[in-house]
Amino acid sequence: MADFTLTYDAFDPAQEGLREALTSTGNGYFASRGAAEWEDASAVHYPGTYAHGCFNRETTILGGRPVLNEDLVNLPNWLLMKLRIEGEEAIRLDNVEVLSYCHSYDIRNAVVQREVRFRDRSSRVTTLRSRRFVSMANSHLAGIEWTVIPENWSGSVEVISGLDGRMTNHMVARYRELEGRHLNPWSPRTFGPEIIALKVQTRQSNIYIAEAARTRVFRGAAPTVDPEVTRSLDQMEDYIQQVLAFDVEQGAPVRVEKMISLFTSHDNAIAETLVAAGKNVARYPDFAAALTEHESAWTELWDIGDIALPNEPRVQLLLRFHVSHVLQVCSRHTARHDAGVPARGLNGEAYRGHVFWDELYVYPYLNFRLPEVTRGLLMYRYRRLAEARAAAREAGYSGAMFPWQSGSDGTEETQVVHLNPVSGQWHPDHSHNQRHVNAAIFYNVWQYYQATEDVAFLRDYGAELMLEIARFWASIAHYNAERDRYEIHGVMGPDEFHERYPGADEDGLRNNAYTNLMVAWIAGTAPRVLDLLPRSRRAALRVRLGLTDDEVRTWDEMSRKMFVPFHADGILSQFEGYADLEELDWARYRAEHPNIQRLDRILKAAGDDPNRYQLAKQADAVMLFFLFASDELRQLFDRLGYDYDPDLARRTIDYYDRRTSHGSTLSLVTHAAVLGGLDPESSWQRFLVALESDVGDVQGGTTKEGIHMGVMSGTLDLLQRGYVGANVRDGVLHFDPTLTDRLDGLSFPMQFRGTSIRVSISGDELTVHTLADGFSRPVRVAIGDEVRELTAGQEWVAPLRWQRTLLKGGKVGIMPTRGFQAAIFDVDGVLVDSPHERAWKDSLRELMEHDWADIADQTTWSDERFTPQVYQQVLSGKPRMSGALAALEYFKVPNSAELAQVYAANKQAMVIKLIEAGDFEAYPDALRLLLAVHDAGIPVAAASSSKNAGLFLRQIRLDTFAAEQGLHYDFLRPDLSLLEFFDVDISGRDFAQGKPHPEIFLTAAAELGVAPEHCIVVEDAASGVQAAKAGGMAALGLARADDEELLAAAHADLVVTTLDDVDVAALGEHQLRRRTS
Structure with missing residues (x-):
């Protein structure tokens, strides 16, 4: 795509149906798919034309019962044009050698174009260019222009220009068992030597549809019709075509123009559809003049309908x-x-x-x-x-x-x-x-x-x-x-x-x-x-x-x-x-x-x-x-x-x-x-x-x-x-x-x-300008909380002062940036391999096997179903009571609200027992990152909903860890605990709402003295990532439990499986990115 153009530089049968839909041309009255004029309906191509309001209802017997279906009818195919060289088979892409191919759609003017250069079976090389539009200036008009250039040969050609009323609705595979025949033949006819016409009627709704086509041949840029063209006519009750035969010379372009008119019996101010179509197509200008009018109509629409975003080219x-x-x-x-x-x-x-x-x-x-x-x-x-x-x-x-x-x-x-x-x-x-x-x-x-x-x-x-x-x-x-x-x-x-x-x-x-x-x-x-x-x-x-x-x-x-x-x-x-x-x-x-x-x-x-x-x-x-x-x-x-x-x-x-x-x-x-x-x-x-x-x-x-x-x-x-x-x-x-x-x-x-x-x-300004041209009256406009009345020609320039932007839900969010000036670390699962998951699982098993044995069979719980994924999705990152209630509700435990306190107390007793037994360890990758962040001059905070976080942090000695790792930092002192190392620790505090509410992280940012948009949160739980994002902070998702997808779905800015993957060198630049090696 470039410069208002959607372009396909090669023919791909598997993609042709999609491309035909995307390069459709229409005018708000009727539209035609972007199918090539020379191709019939097949498994690859589908030349469909549809007009507003042209429905027909049919009945199909499915499973012994009548099923009524009403379709927007596929109207007669007016696109039909075929090229025959020296009386041979009509050209299709599957019977020639395609030397080059381009299919494009002019977005600005809604024009579909193709250029095909091919070698036929007799080694003749020919270029065929096609342009087509459905007029925005005249709702009943459409036109096709072909340019044929014989590159290494001279001889005779025939162009077949037809109107095909044998169309059915069979595009969608899901509907093919439904009746798709909607058209009855009515009559083909001609209006003089240049114009063919076809009329059909819908089978149930009795709508008449008529199309008329005028086809002419021009030499080079000459504005006059070629008098040397001979015409012959073939017709059936639901099909009519004209064959135009003429000679071409090597290197000399020949243009073929097909202008069509389409009317239905729903149209106003007509006596009869076939006559209206024939009469109007005879009055139409040539392709170039009609295209100019069409482009002018589109220019007017762009003046009132365009949305410009020049700094985002693909979006634009x-x-x-x-x-x-x-x-x-x-x-x-x-x-x-x-x-x-x-x-x-x-x-x-x-x-x-x-x-x-x-x-x-x-x-x-x-x-x-x-x-x-x-x-x-x-x-x-x-x-x-x-x-x-x-x-x-x-x-x-x-x-x-x-x-x-x-x-x-x-x-x-x-x-x-x-x-x-x-x-x-x-x-x-x-x-x-x-x-x-x-x-x-x-x-x-x-x-x-x-x-x-x-x-x-x-x-x-x-x-x-x-x-x-x-x-x-x-x-x-x-x-x-x-x-x-x-x-x-x-x-x-x-x-x-x-x-x-x-x-x-x-x-x-x-x-x-x-x-x-x-x-x-x-x-x-x-x-x-x-x-x-x-x-x-x-x-x-x-x-x-x-x-x-x-x-x-x-x-x-x-x-x-x-x-x-x-x-x-x-x-x-x-x-x-x-x-x-x-x-x-x-x-x-x-x-x-x-x-x-x-x-x-x-x-x-x-x-x-x-x-x-x-x-x-x-x-x-x-x-x-x-x-x-x-x-x-x-x-x-x-x-x-x-x-x-x-x-x-x-x-x-x-x-x-x-x-x-x-x-x-x-x-x-x-x-x-x-x-x-x-x-x-x-x-x-x-x-x-x-x-x-x-x-x-x-x-x-x-x-x-x-x-x-x-x-x-x-x-x-x-x-x-x-x-x-x-x-x-x-x-x-x-x-x-x-x-x-x-x-x-x-x-x-x-x-x-x-x-x-x-x-x-x-930049940082929003401008609302009331234009003075045309009709105008004073209007009331509000930006933020301020309301003004603007009269014609007035302009209101308002500064976009808000770092904090008002959400549709009524809360204040903050626009995140990639740079950061503080880091907030969760504890369990990020800094330490805590026994929380084991305590939650074991304490519930203990209750189900003993105190709650009489209700266990009423639940969906089993020890096997309490997986690490369940822990991450349901419990991780939540305060103790919230987690207990969430887990019991997940396993459909009766009276969950009443039993949650028992479960929470049982879990707490077990986790303290495990901590006192030393049943946990610090993650080396987390401590390495933490030290590097501090070394870069970035303040750090610990923010865990667990009231036991301090027990872990107090027992971890950073000086000992650094010595074991061969790391040297001047700020390390003997017996420095991880708890003392943090600039701020808000772990275990009572907050009104737990994660995924951002309160805990917003509090940490406030105590660090850093705006939330300049903070990064390191989290291993989806609820924690969501809390960070809700607070307007960047979120680094740590997928220790093979849960990358879960963290990505929570919209983490970066997901890693180890914190060693974080680019430490970039931290001093306040940037978050993955290491490249």
Whole structure:
């Protein structure tokens, strides 16, 4: 990739499907995959064309039952062009010797290009260049230009230019058992000697699609049509082609232009599709003029849609690649049609072209650049309101219940069975229970209104949508008098790994936290929507909907009394009962499978059930911290009567981050966004993975089936909303930047309530500039806690003073740096081989075999299951009581809370006994590093939650160790103990919260007098690494227990298996890196 160009310099059949998807060209009305014009559909190539709204529904018998499937139809192939030399077989890459090959995509202008130089079987060498675009200037126009150069020969050639209506939907292997024939032939015809046309009809939905093509030949740069071309015609009822025959001379280029027009019976202002296509293609300019108009339209789009980050070249190119594809699916042309946001764009057939909740990730980018496009896309939902009302009534609810998957008319298109490609078996699909799509639609309308203040849309369409959705949620919720709370049962959250409780006959889950909190917010927002309407419209709408005062009072009560599930330790529960599920052996599955993103398929293929485990396909409860700012969540929790402590976000995000396989690309975007302040380096790395997810096909071959619209637009929003913190609350456009060290040079345009704005970050300054050109009115902008009103032409330059950046969860984090001025060491497992692990294990065995023998068979404990990995994951680094409770809960011990104190006391007695017996030793590599750090003038601290740490440190003599190692340091004195050596020792103190909370390390940094961002923590436990990262410190992970993956997953900055691998020479430079030799 270079200079706005994605380039492939060699042909690779295995990658061609992916490349065809990535080099698709479209204009927001229709799009075509980047397949070579000369190739037919095969196992390698798939020339697909798709238009918004062109769905067809067919029935297939599977397992003796009828299965209905509605597809976005693969339309007639207009790309078809073939080259024949001297009457021989048409050229394909597999029947010639390819001398050079280049396939490229011009990101700036959405033009796909190929250049092939080949030698045929008669030793003729020919260069064939192809350029193709789908016009952004004219939604019905597309064009192909071929340049043919005979290098060592002269003779006759034929160019076949065709329209093929025999296309089927058979791209996605998982769907091939479903009926894929959707087109019936109608009629081919010609419009004079140059134009061929073809009309087809969808088999069930009766949509007419017509294409017309005008093909001409030009000599060199001559603007006139070659009069020496002879034409012949071949046609069938579903296929038509024209053969253009002409002579070529050695070294003389010949250009062949194919201009096409595409219309469907959904289009406005046409009498008949075939006539419209033929008439319009006859009026089109030549390729060069049409391309110029197309490029001009794209220039306008880049002026309002570009995101510039020049100091990150790879990021910059991928951002623009994503902008290009988002605008090819959702442009101003889209707004003029009845179109939703297909989750996989118009580039393939995955998800059968259906509309899901992915629009939640698409609209934030469009709202601030092309709000009229968002408006048009939201109308797709409004036009299907009647169907949503009918669905709600049929299910026994009120209001409007929109489907999880939507297509032509808004009925539920979610498949009833789903093929598991790992096992080859069909399973029931319960994902229609993802009712949270209704919350997303409500949220999308509200965010559009906040960004635009489009009162007319709210009055005429938006309010009705929102109120009917609020009524649905009020009817699906029920009041639990015992809890004095409203609850929602029988639904799924965004995490599709959990469809029901283990062993349950009924589908759905109780009290999904994301759903319930979204509903509480909806219930509180719906009355505000009513208040925003003009009095007459409010009264008329209430009469038409039959909306009563009692309903509005119920909404208010729900906004105060929705039930929210929590774990015992204050973590937001994904759903009620999630904490009771089994933990998954992640290390085992990572070792056995190269890709575990789709753990559900792996588990089901092995006869297991993902519903049993604490895992997630994608962000679920974490979505709340993605959609709402911390002050919004605090207000929401306060209204519900729940505590929203500053650490809730960090605890919850950390918990689910370790249990999420990211089987959806959307999850990468969400987790990157919520980690922006908590763990900036991890956030940035995930952002990079999300950027590469389609180009690199990280989902294991799925991108060839269609791009992921949510992740492409989500990465754009991640910079805008996640890192710059741009969001609208109560009519104010807020900016709360994080990751500012990564964003130097960032600049992008926005449109806020009709006023054009440019936002930029340069060095330590954020600039918000309201532009004077075009329509402009004063707007209110906030940077941090300060709010100003800016008028046209005004500029606000604000210093980025924050070393500490406000997290979405409401706590203060610190931007980490690689340099450090102090080192904080954990003790157990880092400095000493303590007997803690043995004491925890032996004391539990002693209890299970004696005092607790009567309950042992009710637990999952066995001595063999208490592995070093269990110790590292469950106990290591935690205070004694927290560790005891965590271990008992892990082994499902009844009455864990009551028995934890007994276990903790038993363990303490055993560990003291072992220490007094001298059953421990210091790690030589740790002492060598500690001495080197001190020698470099870097202060050191000991920070262990163990109250026994002092017992170890006091018994270790550094002077003796140095003598044994042959080390000489002037600062060593006789009988110097390790305990005395530390500048600060805070081990064993009572802190309000143990690791992974950063309190212990922040206290150590404060007592050292060093800012946390300049500290490095040396830890062997994942919880300790997480604590360091939460405090904004660098973390050195020490994997003594073969747990590199666990520490890396906790986001250690560097993981080593011995501290001798740390580059000691770099310590004096305050740098952390691995030794190179």
